Amino acid sequence: MDTHNLKIYNEREKMKTQVEDINRNIYDIKNKDDYEIKIQGLNREIVEEISRLKNEPDWMLEIRLKALKMYEELELPTWGPDLSELNMDDIATYVKPKSKLNSSWEDVPEDIKNTFDKLGIPEAEKKSLAGVGAQYDSEVVYHSMKEDLIKQGVIYTDMESAVRDYPEIVKKHFMKCVPISDHKFVALHAAVWSGGSFVYVPKGVKLDFPLQSYFRLNSPESGQFEHTLIIVDEGASLHFIEGCSAPQYNKVNLHAGCVELYVKDNAYLRYSTIENWSKNMMNLNTKKAIVGKNAQMDWVTGSFGSKVSMLYPMSILNGQGSKTEYTGITFAGGGQNLDTGFKVIHNAPNTSSVINSKSISKDGGACTYRSLVRINENAKNSKCSVSCESLMLDDISRSDTIPVNDIRTDEVEFSHEAKIGKISDKTIFYLMSRGLSEEDAKAMIVRGFAYPISKELPVEYAVEMNNLINLELEGAIG
């Protein structure tokens, strides 16, 4: 294409490339809202009832009641997306499915098993996972792990079993990494939490395959409040994958989970999330990791679903020489307001963090990247590098970048870069001059944009993510 043709190419009326919404056929399968127990609303009696049904020790009930009081005292956030649609009186805080906890898929009730089959969980377990947990509404219905890991002392179980079987470990760590006073929805979570996974990887044990927990919310107008507690002991290594989805309803659903991660000295933890909630979901999740000496905590996050998301995983680098990396992509379509990002606190010398965030907004969707980098006085010789890119696919969408960088010592290297805009015509022209068709050039650019994230996922999930962003290319982007 010569200059003249480029001019014509630039000037002609361009058709917009259609980046299709996520194909939700699989995720939208609705089972009958069939439950053993469903508790609506939130008050002291309800919290006591949940604790009683779970036959919990007194110390856990105490935490729940303290958290309920905190929930009542704390205000809604005065920033971020509008949460006024959320009415806790309409939300079922506990939904017990008609299934007990099973260690064989054959024992899981047919309709629930079919749902997980279609989501590909048992298949993935066979092929590429070391263990699987599956939660349906408020309770875990399936949990299993490979034999050899049990022999090595790895614990992977549901949270209720962990409270019963490992009370000392749970008591020491539960709501300690994320204090109940953190914000209103953490307090709510601690008051009504149910389900979730507990993982303990003993000293020096390195898992070759990931563990995966999948959270499925089927019941309409309900909340899911699962608690994930992972302790990777000294020198150990783990990749944990979390998947979430729900069918679409007209009324608001709520997800207020909590993830507490302890990465001890010289340990490694990668926490990958593919979040694909339905577009009636308020996703107000909290995730935090405390990272020990020379340990590394990596986060890989794909946020595609939910009506509103407020999700900012956090690494607290408490150990000298500790590291963290965050790689995240957010894709907001029509009616979605996804406020995501990352927080890191450098609390020790020689710590380092790398943050890489991408977002795509289309069809009136809103993406916000919100972050905090704090390098404290004692974090001498620390390094932090932040890169943040936002792609706008039309002029009815919104994309905001709101990063806070708080540097409290001079012995640091800190840099932050952010870009916002459309795909440049020049790049398309460059690729076309090398023989690619216009459509292929655009496809390559958009997939290239998401590549730094998809390359961090295990192959099976990278394929799933590429399928989630289903491109239908027609004319030009921009």
Add this chain to the structure above:
Amino acid sequence: MEKLKLNNTPVRTARNFAINNIEVLFEMPKEIRKFKNVEIINDKSIIDNEVSNKELTYGTGKILEKLIFEEANNKIRIQTTKQKEDIKIIYNFDDNNLNLINQIEIIANNDTNVTIIYKSKTSRTCFHNGIVRTTAKENVQLNVTIVNMLNENTDNFEAIENTLYQNSNVKYTIIDIGGKTSVSNYYSNIIGTNASNDLKTIYLGRNNQIKDINYIAELKGEKTNIDIDVQGALKDEAKKNFKGTIDFKRGCKKAKGNENENCMLLSNKAKSIALPMLLCTEEDVEGNHSTSSGKVDEKQLFYIMARGISYKEAVKLIVKSKFNNIIEKIKDDNLKEEILKEIDERLD
């Protein structure tokens, strides 16, 4: 004394990030007399005191704004005529002129250079609360330089509002080295097609100085442009909050916005917070921001010290060289020298 929350960001973020606003203990000056020690150097413009009392879009805070509208002790409105003009306004704080509450309004009908200088000729506690409003009419080139060299016992509050019409080009240079607590707000309303705004700032903090800088540029017209470059250094226990927002409004097709802030930390007790925001509701735009913080580059230090220069002087040289890119754009050589001398003294 009253605790005021000032300099709100256009979009809030989490309260515990401590950046949405700054809390300042504010005491109203006991006596506000006419500020006499002001010098206006200009011979062509129409000068009066008929300044606008129209509410500011952002500003430092509504209480401070009300104080200005009701009790300003100095008001200057300048409407430039049809020839190229140079205007200089110098406020000299001294023992008889301790408190300045002022409004300056510049309506540039033609190419104009404006320089506003705040200087202290006293070590006594002073107070400055002001508004600078500038309007660049179509096809006008407007250069504004604001220099704050107040003493470190003075609280300084300055709100700037700048409106740009078609094809106008406005260059702002802000030298912010004085004051105890210095709160500055800059809002640029870039309406006209092809309008372009360049904003360059130097800040320097030492001892317990606090700098709270809040810059907001709204790009509304097609092919508009904003370029923000902020260079700063913090010594001792100085603290700086930099909040910079580029807001691409729907319809500002082909607009471009760049923002860069660099903070040199010269002490392990200095604190630097930056919030560089990009807000966007238009697809066909290009927005970039970058911020960086850290100590003075060791390789540069080594190179200079290898030539027999002391560590202290080498640090000064590096800081001044960073600042010089901005200072050298100032056309008034005497002022340039004065600023460099002041920076030199404050870096000692």
